[in-house]
Amino acid sequence: MPEELAIGLDIGGTKVAFVLADRQGRIYADKTLPTNSGAVAEDFFDRIGSLLNHYLDRNTNISGIGIGVPGPVASQRGIALHAANLGWKEVPVRDAVAARLSRLLPIFVDNDVNCGAIGEQEFGGLQGISHFVYLTVGTGLGGAAMLNNRLMRGAAHSEMEIGHVSLDPINGLPCTCGMRGCLEMTISGKGIVAQAQHHLADYPDSLLRQAEITTREIIKAADTDDSLARHVMHEAGSALGIACAWCVNLFNPQLIVLAGGLIMAAYHLLKAPMHRELRARSLPINSTAVDIKLAKLSNAALGASALVWNHRHRGE
Numbered sequence: 001m002p003e004e005l006a007i008g009l010d011i012g013g014t015k016v017a018f019v020l021a022d023r024q025g026r027i028y029a030d031k032t033l034p035t036n037s038g039a040v041a042e043d044f045f046d047r048i049g050s051l052l053n054h055y056l057d058r059n060t061n062i063s064g065i066g067i068g069v070p071g072p073v074a075s076q077r078g079i080a081l082h083a084a085n086l087g088w089k090e091v092p093v094r095d096a097v098a099a100r101l102s103r104l105l106p107i108f109v110d111n112d113v114n115c116g117a118i119g120e121q122e123f124g125g126l127q128g129i130s131h132f133v134y135l136t137v138g139t140g141l142g143g144a145a146m147l148n149n150r151l152m153r154g155a156a157h158s159e160m161e162i163g164h165v166s167l168d169p170i171n172g173l174p175c176t177c178g179m180r181g182c183l184e185m186t187i188s189g190k191g192i193v194a195q196a197q198h199h200l201a202d203y204p205d206s207l208l209r210q211a212e213i214t215t216r217e218i219i220k221a222a223d224t225d226d227s228l229a230r231h232v233m234h235e236a237g238s239a240l241g242i243a244c245a246w247c248v249n250l251f252n253p254q255l256i257v258l259a260g261g262l263i264m265a266a267y268h269l270l271k272a273p274m275h276r277e278l279r280a281r282s283l284p285i286n287s288t289a290v291d292i293k294l295a296k297l298s299n300a301a302l303g304a305s306a307l308v309w310n311h312r313h314r315g316e
């Protein structure tokens, strides 16, 4: 067995993923539990507590626990401020978990996108990189920025909300945040579905008229040259290029890492328009300094376990 292990937990809307992993990111145990969102938080934390104690009682070499949760997190205090898909507001995750453990251990809580970025830096394609931007292109569009090896943190713990920068607040498609025309309504899973539905009437021959419109169907149709699907994916790639252009001009990163289900499934469709917009909309000194790569790490719980090692390097 390795000298030291860490536990990673990723709390999502439908499931909680657990890993027991070492400093190199090798996984020794993993498990998933249903979240049962809507259940009272006390019951939820009781179940998490028994899962953690099962492993703590059998492994004396566990050094800490990292926990990823959606939405803004006051990481210094370990509080999930607003996890909409869990129905959580101001939930003291760190204290709730600590109170149920059979022994005292450091517990770190952070936003799930920050966990992804830190995990990628510990175990994936960002090792040794101290200035980077990490964008998640999945159901929504989110991001994290690391400058001089420190994650950028905002006043209300809601930094890097690049998905909710609006390109067209008057005529754009309505977004779940209440605004219109957010980047996320063009480049994300829910965005491409909304755009395909919005433009459907203009493309009477589209294959998408015959099926329920899903991310998967749009990608499949774009791969067979369906003009509506092609249009939607082209616009999505351009919007991603705009997001990257802002990031490179604002943060001057060495690397932008793209993570998330949509980018992994559709990078071949998004890549060309993304690079075109990035070059057209950013300073050459910034855009030539940056490389864009896909994330290597896809295990969110493993990303959360990296919080333990990351806090250790920084001596916090």
Ligand SMILES: [Zn+2]
Residues within 6 Å of the ligand: 163, 164, 165, 175, 176, 177, 178, 179, 182, 184
């Ligand atoms: Zn929005």
